[in-house]
Every structure is written in structure tokens, then in C-alpha cells.
Amino acid sequence: MKFVSMLPVVAVGGILLLAAKDFPAWGDPQSPASSSPVSSHFIGSTGVDTEVPNMVTAVLADYRGFDTMFETVVVFIAGIAVLAILGGAGKRRASKRVHEVEAEPDLIVTNTARLIVPVIQIFAFYVLAHGHVSPGGGFQGGVVMGASFILIGLSWDLETALARFSIQRCMAVAAGGIVIYGGIGLLSMFLGGEFLDYAELESILPVSREMARYHAMLGVEIGVGFTVTAIMFALYANLSTAGRLKGGL
Amino acid sequence: MGLELFNTFILLLLVVSALAALRVRDLVTAAAIFGVYSFLMCLLWAEMGAVDVAFTEATVGAGISTVVLVATIFNLKRKSND
Amino acid sequence: MFEEGSVINELLIERLNYFIYVVLLMIGLHAMISKRNLIKKLIGMSIFQTAIILFYVSIGVKDEATIPIYKANHDPHGSHVEHGEANGLTGGVLYGPKALKKEEVQEYANPLPHVLMLTAIVVGVATLGLALALCQRIYQGYGTIEEDELLVKIERADARKSLSPIENSKTSSSRKSASQKPGLTKVSSVMKSSISTNPSVTKSKKAVTHKKQPKGKK
Numbered sequence: 001m002k003f004v005s006m007l008p009v010v011a012v013g014g015i016l017l018l019a020a021k022d023f024p025a026w027g028d029p030q031s032p033a034s035s036s037p038v039s040s041h042f043i044g045s046t047g048v049d050t051e052v053p054n055m056v057t058a059v060l061a062d063y064r065g066f067d068t069m070f071e072t073v074v075v076f077i078a079g080i081a082v083l084a085i086l087g088g089a090g091k092r093r094a095s096k097r098v099h100e101v102e103a104e105p106d107l108i109v110t111n112t113a114r115l116i117v118p119v120i121q122i123f124a125f126y127v128l129a130h131g132h133v134s135p136g137g138g139f140q141g142g143v144v145m146g147a148s149f150i151l152i153g154l155s156w157d158l159e160t161a162l163a164r165f166s167i168q169r170c171m172a173v174a175a176g177g178i179v180i181y182g183g184i185g186l187l188s189m190f191l192g193g194e195f196l197d198y199a200e201l202e203s204i205l206p207v208s209r210e211m212a213r214y215h216a217m218l219g220v221e222i223g224v225g226f227t228v229t230a231i232m233f234a235l236y237a238n239l240s241t242a243g244r245l246k247g248g249l
Numbered sequence: 250m251g252l253e254l255f256n257t258f259i260l261l262l263l264v265v266s267a268l269a270a271l272r273v274r275d276l277v278t279a280a281a282i283f284g285v286y287s288f289l290m291c292l293l294w295a296e297m298g299a300v301d302v303a304f305t306e307a308t309v310g311a312g313i314s315t316v317v318l319v320a321t322i323f324n325l326k327r328k329s330n331d
Numbered sequence: 332m333f334e335e336g337s338v339i340n341e342l343l344i345e346r347l348n349y350f351i352y353v354v355l356l357m358i359g360l361h362a363m364i365s366k367r368n369l370i371k372k373l374i375g376m377s378i379f380q381t382a383i384i385l386f387y388v389s390i391g392v393k394d395e396a397t398i399p400i401y402k403a404n405h406d407p408h409g410s411h412v413e414h415g416e417a418n419g420l421t422g423g424v425l426y427g428p429k430a431l432k433k434e435e436v437q438e439y440a441n442p443l444p445h446v447l448m449l450t451a452i453v454v455g456v457a458t459l460g461l462a463l464a465l466c467q468r469i470y471q472g473y474g475t476i477e478e479d480e481l482l483v484k485i486e487r488a489d490a491r492k493s494l495s496p497i498e499n500s501k502t503s504s505s506r507k508s509a510s511q512k513p514g515l516t517k518v519s520s521v522m523k524s525s526i527s528t529n530p531s532v533t534k535s536k537k538a539v540t541h542k543k544q545p546k547g548k549k
Contacts (some may be wrong), residue, residue, distance in 0.1 A: 005365040013357040020349040027394035029437045034393050040442045043399070044431040051407040051428050055399040055442040056301040056449065064446060071450040078457035081463040127304075134400070135300040139453045143308040150316060169459050210428070228453065232313055235460040238321035260351040267355055267378050271362045274371050283374050290381050298440040299388045304451050306381075309456045316391045317456070321463040322370065325456065325470050329368040330477050 050213045052132045055113065060137065061217040061224075064195070065196040066221075069181050072227050076174050078232035082211035086114060086243030105156045120148040128225045134215065138221035142228025149233040158237060159246060170230040177226030184219050252296065259293045274329050276322045284315035347391045355382035367468050367478040373459060380455050384448045391441035399442035405431060 024031035033039070042059050052058040052188055060068055128141030153161035185196040193200030198216035199209040207215065266289060270282040285308030295303035341383070343350060362375025386410050408426035410417055470476050 002365060005361065009357050009361045009364065012360060012522065013353050016356065017350070017355045020346060020353060023346060023349055026345055026348065027392050029393045029396070032389075033390045033444070034522060039441045040433075040436050042442055044438045047401060047407040047428045048430050053401040053406050053408070055401070055439070056300075056445050059442055059446045060449065068450060071454055074454050075457045078454075078461045081461050084462075085464045085468050107323075135304045135398075137301070139449060140301075140304050140308055143313060145306070145455070146309065148310055150313070154316075164424050219339050231457065235317055235457070236320060239317055239460060239463055240323070242324045242471065243464075257347060260347055261351055261477060264351060264354055267358045270374055271358065271366065271371060275390070276368070279371065281379065286378070290385065293385070294388050296371060297388055297392050298396065299391065299445045299448075300398045300400075302384070302388055302445050302448050302452070304336070305452045309452050310381070314456045314459055315486075317369070317460055317463060318374075324369070325476055327522070329371055331367050331371070 013129060021139040029072055032217075049210065050217070051210045052214055052217065054134065054137075056135075056216065057131050057137050057221070060073075061220045062196075062198060062213055063199075065185070065220065068224065069122050069178075069185065071195070072181060072224050075231050076178055076227055079174060079234050081170070082235055085239045109155045110175070113151055117148050117151060120151065121145060122230075124148065127220065128221060131221055132217065137229055138224030140246050141221070142225035143232055145225065145229040146232030146236075148194070149229075150236045153233075153236065153240070157247075158241060161233070162237060162245060165230075165233060167234055168235075174227045174230035174234070177223040177230070180223030180226065184216055188216070256293070256296060257290055259296070263289050263293070274331075276325075276327055276329050277319060279329070280315055280318040280322060283318065284311050287311040287314070349480070352386045352389065352512060353380050355385065365536075369420070369469070369476040369478065370463075373462050373466070376462075380451075384451060387444040387448050391444035393440050394483075396438055396440045399439050399445065402438070405429075405435070406462065 028034070028228045038183045042055055042063065046052060046055045046058045050058045052061055052062075124141045124145035126141075127136035127144055128138060131137030134186050149165050152164065184198070184201075187204075188200045189195050191200040193205055198213040200212075201216050202212040205212050205215060211237065236244060262288065266282055266286040270279050270286055273279050273282065287306060291303045291306040294306060298322060359375045359377075359379030359382060363372050366372050366375060366466065466476055469481070473481055475484070477480055
């Protein structure tokens with residue numbers, strides 16, 4: 001059985017290694033991927049089109065905004081699916097847990113968390129808002145923000161975290177993030193452009209067309225951040241308690 | 250040259266940690282080693298100039314997915330048969 | 332062996348990243364096929380996924396190129412004081428947004444693979460969470476996440492379903508008597524607690540309880 005399972009693995013690996021022999025040389029600036037007109041256009045005219053220094057953010061939120069929107073929807077649907085699979089466990093009687101934690105929250109851990117959590121949350125806002133000029137953006141900021149709530153849940157208990165950010169609120173925030181994203185897209189459509197054509201927002205923002213794209217990207221990233229924050233915390237809350245939402249690690 | 254050595258070192262460590270994560274029988278250890286694997290991957294991408302991808306992997310791969318794996322394993326059996 | 336132009340030299344020295352990506356992909360694929368523990372399978376899936384991401388990021392690398400964020404002299408909002416040529420002028424050199432020339436484009440790594448992979452990582456953790464939720468549900472229903480044990484339990488459940496009605500009633504009566512024994516009530520209550528709305532799962536649970544009984548007596 002082990003031998004049979006090795007066969008497809010070796011076959012796939014062998015074919016890929018044969019293909020790897022024909023790849024362009026390592027770091028070749030003239031390789032097809034690097035010299036393609038699309039990426040050259042992104043590098044060359046992001047500054048003129050959007051005035052965003054970080055090209056990754058510009059391509060993510062503006063040029064490929066449609067893609068990112070539905071990636072966010074995928075994250076949202078995954079969160080809903082986890083709730084649907086594990087939810088309603090409160091009605092069933094709790095299955096026997098292998099590890100039951102009874103101890104009080106530790107004094108040192110909770111006090112350290114009390115100090116650290118605000119710093120983490122401010123850092124999350126910084127990462128989200130500063131994503132235009134440095135590495136970062138909605139996805140990273142959202143994950144860091146969700147991690148701060150997970151830290152509350154780990155150092156106290158899940159009830160403490162859920163008292164601040166309940167699952168119902170999580171789902172509302174997650175849906176709100178997608179509504180923000182789609183709303184900005186629809187708004188630019190109503191103002192005469194195409195869906196997610198942020199440049200049209202200049203008629204309601206007191207800035208130029210390029211800066212309208214710059215600021216609309218921030219709005220879109222905030223929407224992504226909302227969804228990712230809420231879903232990451234909802235994932236943790238459901239998975240750590242097998243859907244019962246009490247007790248927890 | 251120094252950077253190439255760094256690159257090679259991390260690539261070899263990656264293979265070692267991937268094998269170790271699948272080898273150990275204790276699933277919590279496997280999750281922890283998988284976190285190490287993710288962090289090594291993050292270092293490699295930062296070195297290759299993909300700072301945004303590295304940042305995402307550091308927060309998501311080494312942070313959230315390890316926590317989620319450990320949270321799940323605490324609701325299941327900790328021992329694995331292979 | 333390592334001379335210029337040989338296959339091994341090309342794979343191991345010049346294109347080590349591509350070689351390692353194939354190795355990681357093979358490790359992940361092998362884990363997904365041959366490991367029996369579902370969590371191990373998921374770790375293998377994540378390794379597979381990061382291998383693909385490593386491949387994409389490797390494509391975007393350019394020699395002598397910096398990260399895909401504009402340097403000061405290309406920054407659309409740049410206004411930087413040149414300390415070297417301080418000649419009494421206030422302020423500094425102002426840069427406006429401008430399109431980059433072809434050779435200037437070569438100074439930056441390719442941002443397109445980075446964008447594609449950035450979203451893939453976040454979607455990856457969301458799908459991993461979904462898979463882990465399914466694992467927990469399977470554990471609640473069957474009490475195991477080992478694939479071989481799972482298959483045995485599912486087969487037993489199917490066999491019970493296809494039994495003739497007479498035999499079926501016989502086994503159900505014997506099950507009733509078994510569950511009245513005091514030593515077994517605890518086990519069956521634990522089992523019952525994890526029973527879902529799915530009746531086939533219910534049957535398999537009870538079948539397991541029934542099978543375990545002689546062992547417990549010894």
C-alpha cells in the first residue's frame with residue numbers, strides 16, 4: 001500500500017523536476033513572467049494611475065479589485081460554513097472533552113495581555129491604514145486584529161472574549177465588510193464608471209482622480225479588514241470549543 | 250553569496266521541518282513544527298523580496314493556523330497512529 | 332558531477348528553489364495519500380499549498396531588484412531633502428508621479444505573483460478552518476479521526492442497515508439488554524451525547540457500543 005501510494009508521488013515529482021530543468025535561469029529579469037507587459041505596466045504606471053507607492057496594495061485593491069472582493073467572500077463563506085457545521089452544538093449534550101481546563105485565569109498572563117492587547121490593536125490599525133506605503137493592508141491588519149481577540153480568549157477564557165465580540169456581532173461585522181467593499185464598487189458604478197472603477201469617486205471626494213483611487217483603496221481595505229477580523233475570531237471560537245462557545249482552551 | 254547561503258540553509262531546514270511535522274506522532278508537536286515551517290517559509294519569502302506575502306504568512310501561517318490546529322487537537326485525540 | 336551545464340548542477344545549484352518546491356510538493360502529496368490521521372492529512376495539504384506559493388514567489392524574483400514598493404526617487408508623494416548637496420536651500424527635492432522607463436521597471440520585483448499568493452494564503456487558512464471543523468464533526472459522530480478505524484466503523488454501520496428485519500430486531504433486543512447493564516450505561520451515555528440528527532450515525536455508534544461489550548466484561 002505504501003509502495004502504491006509512492007507511485008503517483010514519484011510520477012508527479014519526476015514530471016515537475018523535468019519541467020524545472022527548462023525554467024528560466026534564477027532571477028532572470030528577462031524571464032517571461034518578469035518581462036510580460038502586464039507586470040511591467042503595473043510597476044511602471046501604478047504611481048501615475050493611483051499614486052500608491054506600494055504596488056502590491058495597488059494591484060490587490062484596484063487593478064485586481066474584483067478578484068480580491070470574491071476572495072473576501074470566500075473567507076466569509078468559510079466562516080459561515082464552520083458555523084453551520086459546528087453550530088447548534090449547545091442543543092446536543094456536550095461530548096466528553098479530552099482536556100478540560102478548570103483553572104482560574106493566571107494573574108501574570110492576564111496582566112500581560114491587558115498591556116499588550118491595546119498595542120496589538122493599534123498596530124493592526126497602523127498595518128491596515130499604512131498598507132499603501134509599506135507592507136500591509138486589509139488582510140494582514142484584519143488577521144492581527146483577530147489575533148488580539150484570540151489572545152483575550154486564550155489568556156482569560158472564551159466568555160470574556162465573546163462578551164466583547166459575540167458571534168452574532170462577528171457575523172454582522174463580516175457581512176458589513178463585504179457590504180463596504182461592494183458598496184464602494186456600486187457607488188463608483190452609480191457615479192458613471194464601471195463596477196469598482198474608483199476614479200469616478202472624484203465627484204464626491206474633494207481630490208483628484210488619482211487620489212480618489214488612493215482613498216477608495218483605503219475604504220476597500222477597511223472592508224476586507226472587517227471581514228477577516230471577524231471570521232478569524234469566529235473560526236477560533238468555534239473550533240476551540242467544538243461549537244459550544246463556552247469553556248474553551 | 251551570503252544571501253545564497255542563507256537561502257540554501259533555509260530551504261534545507263524547510264524540508265527537514267516538513268518531514269518532522271509529518272513524522273511525529275504527537276499532533277500538538279506536529280502543529281508546533283508546522284508553525285516553525287510556516288515561519289521559515291516567511292523568512293524565505295522576505296529574503297526573496299515578497300514582503301507582503303511574508304507578512305501575511307507570518308500572521309496567518311505561523312499565527313492563526315497554528316492556534317486553530319492546536320485548538321482543534323484539544324477537542325480530538327492527541328495521539329496519531331502514524 | 333557538478334560541472335557547468337549538467338542536470339544536477341542546474342537543479343541543485345542554480346535552481347535550488349525549484350528543486351525544493353518539487354520536494355515539498357511531493358512530501359505534501361505523499362502525506363495526503365498515505366497518512367491515515369486526518370489532521371496529518373491537513374498538515375500535508377498545507378505543506379502542498381505553501382510549496383505552490385513558494386513556486387509562484389520564486390517566479391517573481393529578479394536579480395538586483397528591490398521589493399515592489401517605490402524607492403524615494405520614484406515615490407509619487409516623494410519630497411526628500413538631499414543631505415549631501417546642502418547648499419542653503421530650504422526644503423528638498425520634490426518628486427511627482429511619473430511613469431517609469433523600461434530599465435527602471437527592472438529595479439522592482441514582479442508584484443503580480445505576490446498579489447495572487449497573498450489572497451491565496453488567507454483563503455488557505457479559511458479553508459483549513461473549514462476542514463478542521465469537518466474533522467471535529469467526524470470525531471463527534473464516530474469517535475475517531477484515524478481513517479482506517481473510520482472505514483471499519485462506516486462498514487459496520489452499513490452492514491447493520493442491510494441486515495434482514497428478523498436479525499435486526501434480534502440484535503436490537505440484545506442491545507437493549509446490554510445497555511441495561513450498569514457498567515455500560517456510562518459509555519453509551521457518552522456515545523449518545525455525541526449523536527447527531529443523522530440516523531445512520533446513531534446506528535453505527537450503537538453498533539460500536541455493542542461490539543465493545545465483551546471486551547469490557549473481561
